Amino acid sequence: MRVFANIILASLLGIFAVACQETEQGRTLASTPRVSGFDATLKSAEKKITAQMMLPMTIPVPKDAGGGYTHEKHKENAKLIYDAGQLFKLTGEQKFADYAGKLMTAYADVYPDWGLHPAKKEQSPGRMFWQNLNESWWLLHVSQGYGSVKDVLSPEQRSKIETDLLRNMAEFLSDGSPETFDKIHNHGTWATAAVGLTGYAIGDDDYVQQALLGLDKSGDAGFLKQMEKLFSPDGYYNEGPYYQRFALMPFVVFAQAVEQNDPEQKIFEQRAGILQKAIYTTIQQSYGGLFFPINDAIKDKGIATTELLYGVAIAYDLTGDRGLLSIAEAQDKFVLTPESRKISEDLAAGKAEPFDYKTMRLRDGENGTEGALDIIRASSDPNDLTLVAKNTSQGLGHGHFDKLGFLLYDAGHEIIRDYGAARFLNVEAKYGGHYLAENNSFAKQTIAHNALVIDETSHFGGDTETGNKYAPKLGEFADSGDLKITTAEIDTAYPDVTIERTMALVRDAAFSRPIVIDLVEAHSEAPHQYDLPFYYNGQLTETNFELSAYATSRKPLGKDNGYQYLWEVGQAKAAAGLSQITWLLDRKFYTVTSSVPESTDIIFAEIGANDPNFNLRREPAFILRTASDDGVSLASVIEPHGEYNPIVEFTVNSHPNVKSVQHYEFGADDYIQVQTKDGQTVGLALAGEMSKTAEHSIKIDVADVTWTGPYKLFHSQKHIEAQNTRKKGNSHAK
């Protein structure tokens, strides 16, 4: 009623539009006109810098490694210079420019005398910092700060800062560090961006050209080449999203400067708009606001990182995509740039629309030919069931040995999870905040992942160089209504075994929610032991087999390749070729029902053995273990079900609805049949080839299952009836 009253009023009174501004934008008083978050950021920055201006400047002689005092202090000073510069641009207040000038001058006084850092890293050392990557980061910020204020500095100050600080550092990072600067690697991007931004700030085009085209300006190296090489055509960065958001920062910041200074470069249009794509794929590779923690990844990192504050604001400026406003809302933080102001204002004006989270295959590799990260979402709801199949290439030095591994999310949580990196970022007591020894010896190993391990050794023998040579061969990827499916295989992870994995998200009326069907096949002519781990998250509630726990003693599951970090906590034999395991997480139950060979052992394990320094998180897993002379097939259904509601005190469907899973093979064709307790049957047929027209047939009990094309979902009777009823309902409605 109130809405209606407003509309009448609004037309009666012209002046009304000023007061109830929102109405003008088609919104009602019941909606929320908000204060722009950017204004709060600006105020807080003004306050902070103004307070800093009262304090003496501190420019310590370089001493500490990453995370230490001098390291953090120099980072802080760079941010002060950058922020003061931005504040001057945004407010016009001279005091901010003066402060930035003073700080830079103080650095110019001392920087030329600094040799290599005392705690320098062997590869690419820095002078202010232990590695020149941090020096690039510093210059990227400070050069922008300088660019903002230089017009109001004295000629003497300008000359001193340019000569003794900016040029001195830029030359150290370019000519002085060619192995980094000319490398097609994200450290190279940081260096080229820093030097290029310095070029724009001091008006030296030579720097800009070196940055864009490499030291020799041939174009064989430099920023443009990095743009070509470092992202796949789908905008995937091959170290994974954790490093992607970091690599992204110099790309978008420098590209924006190029756009402003050399618009004829049309930098954002190059390679079919690769930089925009890269920003979008970084967001797509997240769940519950956090990045998929594949490869070396700190698990708390997500879309609210500083890099993506810049990235999302710039992408919004380029595209006007209102879905990005939802991301900005989730980020809930802003940076001191005009683009950030714009996104904040549009968000406050209520223009946000839901971000379009998608089911998508992100091809890996410069040409998109080196595997893919397959993301399958039950819906665009960011908290809905989401499956991530890791069919990517190795991902260089930060890659993990987890070919065809997967992660599963639901209801905002990790359900079947990846450990991520073993590292406490910047926590000095934890190996100085570096990657822990356990990162190599556990977190990277195959057994630390939801991926098939053969003979208790990791993929590629745990050798990164070998891993980098090979990528999975991709099969079908489809997103078609009730069936979303991905297939991939790898024949190089082990000498004489080809591993194939198909994962499908299936919607059928026999289940209240979508289920995941997972078929892992190992083809081999030699005897092997196969371990398929599921790092389930939650509290075990029931199994269909008798479980013998090691209740009064524990020993590690193995001696090497990561197995030494797992306690064996229980063991069981699958019951008549079926393993069914249910756990509870928060308010929901999850069951994995697997069709396994008769002799299969089920091992319950927990991370934490051989961990005298308490470096690892204690997380549980179960492992399906079987030995065979001629390969193996493990077909599982992952079923979310029921609700545990301690608040209003009810629990429903705590038991799974899956009664059995059966796997039928005929030649290269497969059929997985899922039967429910209430007598329904859902089937998934998979062909051994991708032809869309080939016909296939498999004998199931007495009947034949036949289909055309690479796959087919056979719905339950219940589903078909529901569809028919719906159709009838529709025709009635006409």
Place this chain on the structure above:
Amino acid sequence: MRVFANIILASLLGIFAVACQETEQGRTLASTPRVSGFDATLKSAEKKITAQMMLPMTIPVPKDAGGGYTHEKHKENAKLIYDAGQLFKLTGEQKFADYAGKLMTAYADVYPDWGLHPAKKEQSPGRMFWQNLNESWWLLHVSQGYGSVKDVLSPEQRSKIETDLLRNMAEFLSDGSPETFDKIHNHGTWATAAVGLTGYAIGDDDYVQQALLGLDKSGDAGFLKQMEKLFSPDGYYNEGPYYQRFALMPFVVFAQAVEQNDPEQKIFEQRAGILQKAIYTTIQQSYGGLFFPINDAIKDKGIATTELLYGVAIAYDLTGDRGLLSIAEAQDKFVLTPESRKISEDLAAGKAEPFDYKTMRLRDGENGTEGALDIIRASSDPNDLTLVAKNTSQGLGHGHFDKLGFLLYDAGHEIIRDYGAARFLNVEAKYGGHYLAENNSFAKQTIAHNALVIDETSHFGGDTETGNKYAPKLGEFADSGDLKITTAEIDTAYPDVTIERTMALVRDAAFSRPIVIDLVEAHSEAPHQYDLPFYYNGQLTETNFELSAYATSRKPLGKDNGYQYLWEVGQAKAAAGLSQITWLLDRKFYTVTSSVPESTDIIFAEIGANDPNFNLRREPAFILRTASDDGVSLASVIEPHGEYNPIVEFTVNSHPNVKSVQHYEFGADDYIQVQTKDGQTVGLALAGEMSKTAEHSIKIDVADVTWTGPYKLFHSQKHIEAQNTRKKGNSHAK
């Protein structure tokens, strides 16, 4: 600016107040007029009941125990009757009354023939349910439903429902179950409230009088006596908040009916407004929206439980306290009552103010003489550092053996935590959803708590009956600026030991945040072993001693009294009488620095041994263990510090600032001296007596510490200087 424009407009245009209603209430357009949550609740209930009306009614013959199908179905039907009744009152639509009438008539058809429930509990069995507690719950809802609709039912229907259902059940619950009805116990309150509400609904005052005064109407039993006995004068319920919120429901619902029907009772004023107090203390006993999980408690339960939806709405109706609107906002759910509508509307109108979370001593026992639950909050911010000292009495059958134990919260998390109950509520696969065997054998035992254990046996020998006889003797409780302090002692938990514990929350400029000082003393003339556990929550980052982990094998810490459920995961010796242990949780570090006897062992443990069914959560602890012939003192500082920020990648103050803790004793007086790494000293002096005028003196190194009264906080030099500067600043300002 917009605010100002509105004010001008509002005075210019009278009509404006209609359009921009909020302005009238002193708020601006920038704030958020919201849709009332109650309206959504009402709509959703209408939709649900209307859908139910299309379905056949199902009234199954009683069969299943709690959590089973027939149990849940009858609960659901009661809610349908209640909701339909409320909907009829709220909307006036006859169909809702008809539906409630139809359902009740259907029950009246079958109820008289139901004997005792086939799965009946031994004590107080029910007929529709396995225990008559559920039957009381059912009648409490259905009698209200009946009261709402009876005026529009036919005389035949009324007569049938009253005779065959309501009277039949009420008599079963009163005369038929005297052992429950006349008991001073929450089951009794459910029974009396249900029968009393039935009395009001059918107009039978006899029922009402029996409810209020007991079966014989003497007043020795019944609701009024329960009001007198079941809450302490501070509104504490002696089983703890988990059961308090459950016990509260029949109290507030029936009291409200008494208020409406017999206002001359002034029921809400009785015993100094005890029912209101009880509602408030239930809220005060929560952190992050969840109840303190002392005694048997499901940890997910908190202020959003249905019982408190009624409770808070009724309390708001009685008091108009706008702080309760914040609680309603956190609850974010409403029930179908006029009070809930009112609180929802006032919340939507933006009237909410922060709830006043307090530091408070909640005395336990009918006369407030049986110990207390001491809640110490750093501030009224519900997410700030909060200490809960459990100095209460045993808490009957649901009580745990954790005298002088404590819980610590910070930043929305449990920092040092209590296990709560070992139970998966209504999860059939977990022992039918009942309390697990591990509840008695582990969760109740002293070693499962942050409480002193002597000789590896639990308090009172683990005997509830003995425990119920004794409560701690309370010492000082004070909330005075920079020092908030509680002291208690118990000399009955063990035959020949008196345990004393003082816990203080101290604010001093030497620390960026408040710290907790904890002094545990055991006085004894006999040889004993003392174990003081800290169930820390997080990842261990550093210790001041060398820690020997059991990296390749594990064994249980003990054989009995809960010890058998702990894996021993590591062991160490304190370094020169000092134990310092730091862990990281989410974004913050916490350190416990303890002054301990030279020979003290530090045991690292983890819950989960002897747990073949995976019934227990894996949670870590460290235990200070020492043996002595003449008692022991353990003085600790718990220090929150630093920040780990993986999002913007910095970590500060990951190391504790405490350098040492020293404990000085002189007779019954104590002095705890805390030294920081930057040379500051904070001291806490504690007298052995509570006199406010007695003078005390302890020799510390070369100087004497002297004070008057039961305690004194000696601030650091830094604090004193800061105070002085502040004072000078103030005088300048004049």
